Amino acid sequence: MTALRSFAATTARVLVLLAIAIAMLAVLLIATGHEVIPALSAMVRGAFGSYYAITSATIVRMVPLALAGLAVSVAFRAGILNIGAEGQLLVGAAAATAISGTLGGVPWFIGIPVILVAGAMAGGAWAAIAGALRLRFGVLEVISTIMLNFVAQYLTGWLVRGPLQEPTRVNPQSVTLAPELQLPVLLEGTRLHAGVLVVVLVAIAVWWWLRSTASGFRLRAVGATPTAAASAGGIDVPRTLFGAFLVSGLLAGLAGSVEYTGITYALYENFSPGYGYTAIAVALLARLHPLGVLATALLFGALEAGANAMQRDAGVPNVVVSVVEALLILLVLAADRWRPSRADETGT
Amino acid sequence: MVTAAPTGAVLLSLDGIAHSFGRVRALDGASLQVRAGSVHALLGENGAGKTTLMRVVFGLLRAQHGVMHWRGTPITMRSPSDALAHGIGMVHQHFTLVPSMTVAENIALGGHGGFDPQQAATRVRDIAARAGLVLDPNAHVEDLPIGAQQRCEIVKALARDVTLLILDEPTAVLAPAEAAELLRWIRGYADAGNAVVLITHKLRDALAVADDITVLHRGRTVLTTPARDTDQGRVADAMLGGAAVRTADVLTGRDVTDIVSDVTTDVITDVVSGAADVVNRRAASALPRTVLALDAVSVRDANGVDRVRSATLHVHAGEIVGIGAVEGAGQRELLRVLAGRLSPTAGRRAIPESVGFVPEDRHRDALLLDAPLFENTALQGAGARRGVMDWNDVRARTSAVLHRYDVRASGAEALARTLSGGNQQKLVLGRELEAAREALVVENPSRGLDFVATDAVHRALRAARDAGMAVVVYSSDLDEVLLLADRVFAMHDGTVIECAKHRDALGRAMLSGASGIGNGMTAGIDA
């Protein structure tokens, strides 16, 4: 399948799912006693209603979701259930924050890449912990990555009240990033930052790596049938898996550092509104295709931007969108699994 | 309580049973009549539909067409519990025992209410004693040898007040002596008034013990006869399609009759012609080069148990070495050491850099089912490849393999899953042969294949041998080993012994490790 065709196929699927999502949302709104039309229109306005909405609400949210979605996709393609993108993202942001404090006077074309890479590496290291636990001790990564999410959360909480706290010691957050080290804004008057270029480039790179390189092929083979990969392919499965953990963590960490240098310019508690978890839906809905992730991340960016507007303008709790996201995952699961029952087999 | 019907009366009757799985007609007019107090052998090649037919009887499958009668009344079995309630028991080919539970617990499974281990143990001892079987109720299944596990399965079936016992390929996993013991038991059990359906593809076993024989071919009953009214030749003929079927062998243009006489001859051949073959071939090739060499190789598994013990085996270019062994004798590990997939824990090994390997479970170990065929080709050697993949080259090589080995597929883009078992096997074989020029190791090559595919695989193996490759074949079917091999080795409990190329010698060596030729040493060929 060519890149264009798969992007188009994903977009089509995304639109169908979008329609279903809106329907589910409407049901939820009615169930919780909110007026549907005002709420939905607030949502649409918040996501696409204006030039500012599109660039500074939707696309801006698409960036971390896409990077985290890529992280999850790569892991899932290898058969690794990385639910720890949230923690890896946080650790990435923390590392980015920490290192930016040491870059006084460094020009932006060195400083920014250093910050981004530091964040990515921290994310990779965080994921490597789960990788080592699985490969050395057989610990299911589902559980270990979730546990590490909590640890990362508490770690961040400590950092912003301790070593990384801003000098006046009033607020639990870090000092603001120096303007010259912030990612340049692409369109004046908006918050759309260069991170979106990073995302697109990285997505293409990941896509190319998976389809065209030997290491990408090995990752896919291991994810498909590890026993055959080892026996017929002579592939070092543990090594390939560890590599996948690393790459996945790198991407999630990068999401954290991009978010830091592009939007927040500071580290604080609740830095991530659950991007790492939403990224799972982003990845699944894109059928784990790196380019498809761009489309589904855009959808979820719109949903979340719209949700915030919905809360602000129509008083609907923005967490309702997590419900929609979860239901979308279940829908995808159901669509993949449903088949007419085999009436002849006495179904047990 | 189910009472035994008068001997001779028809207990179970199947008429015109037909069933398709998608486009595959698994059953196409199968019929069967089982009398009380008799042993009824259900024969046929792999894939003939024997197991499928019995699944209908046991309530695991509802047939799309045809009728079943039990004691004269038309009936449909809706589930295994339904079948059990009517007095039909089944011992499956693959045991359905929970390894970590005891024999008593396994046998009690499916009951209701409270469970008393003491009571359950007593009951097991009673049933076993009555049937003339020895079994320890408190042993954990995972600790029992295969023969004992099978006895557990049988007692499990008998515990349910059974009048018709179905046994699916019971001798497939047994050593020859254990198999003989089981057949004796079956005869005794039937003589006591019970009915037995024995599913098997082994002619000899069937004729030794059955009262009636039914042969299935491609889902249809092609022969039904009392055992005493027929002979091995006629039954073999029926198993291969009977006189009515005259399909040319697509691959080589040979007629079925030729194939039939070949196979029949091979199956019934005696040691003289076998040995003469070996001697002739040896004389023809002077000083063959050793391609695969194992010297005092041992392989220890993850639990610290030596699966292969000090095995010495040399395989030369241009020969097929056959290995016979009962399940779990270490052949799995031996084959993988020969193929370079596993490293020895002791001893010396000398093998070429790339050895082809066709494993028994191709779905698990050889193929990416949901990937296109060209990716499956690329799988070979993927571990060592660096840099960028040349997909054009891979596609070209794939097309070449599809053509050369007559793999029926819509193209290199087809998903591996869409190929039939035979074509998947041909693909794997082709891929391995193209990649490894010097040596090939094959494990149960005809598993799950029908006769035509099996023949194609055998042909390819012989061609590889004739082209100068060193080939090692292991099959759980002794006849296949004897059919293909130039030299034969038996594996017993981790040790490897060369044997005379004769069924009894091989069987004895497999079971007891009794030496065949040369006390385990293979220096020279003094057959």
Added chain:
Amino acid sequence: MQDVTVSVGALAIAAGLLEATVRTATPLAYAALGESVSERAGVINIGLEGSIIAGALSATIAAGAIGVAGGFAAGAAAGLLVAALFALFAVGLRADQIITGTAITLFALGLTGTVYRTVYGSGGVALTTPTAATHAIPVLSTLPVIGRAFFAQPWVTYALYLIAPLLAWWMQRTHAGLALRAVGEYPQAAIAAGISPRRTQLYAVLFAGAMAGLAGATLVLAQAGTFAEGMSAGRGFIAIAIVVLGRWRPLGVAAAALLFGAATSLQTLFQSMGWTGIPYQLFLAVPYVLTLVVLAVTGKRSARRMA
């Protein structure tokens, strides 16, 4: 005289710690016992977290209206409903258990957040519910150190003292227990014996959901006295570690829950003793790190089991 005072003080602290441990361990034990039954049937329910939080919210709402007992019942019911949704996909459709569980957790967390804010407003006003009263058992509760810890607890804790041994007996001494184990370890054997794996797994998952719902209700009614979004705080996942540590056996699981309860209680203890040198976040992280350690140490065996 000094020594006596110190040792009496130490005993008092130990007793207090033990009491806090049992109290903290109760919801963990409920969730873990339920999960152990589910896992014995071969289903790993990562969505347990969703059942817990759903139980917590339902208990909050119901207790306000119909009292504590009603709160517990509502909690169990809500947990069961969430588990039913999980079962629909993971057992009914045989979808991937892990992804389904993750989706269910997200779903429940989002839904409870939505409902909570809708019903109680997002003002963040602290909401209080009636709490479960503790009932001291005569004589037993006067035992030194362990008396108050084990015998001066609410009914919901005492119920555990019955449930754990009952489950242990049930698994070994009833055909239903055998069937459950067979389904989890070798489903083909169960099918051949006429047992329906789907139905067995459904019941196991529903049971686990109800127990997790009770755990959530306990969190609210016997611990916090209030509801907060996300208050389940990963207990559903910790329960999975407890099951592994307890070797999937009910009594072992109960003991492992105590261990985890102790780890959490230590944090409160240290804080009350004024150990400000170590950041409190470190203590909050202890149960999660402990989970990782436990899983790593018991790793190889559990990996084989859960495969």
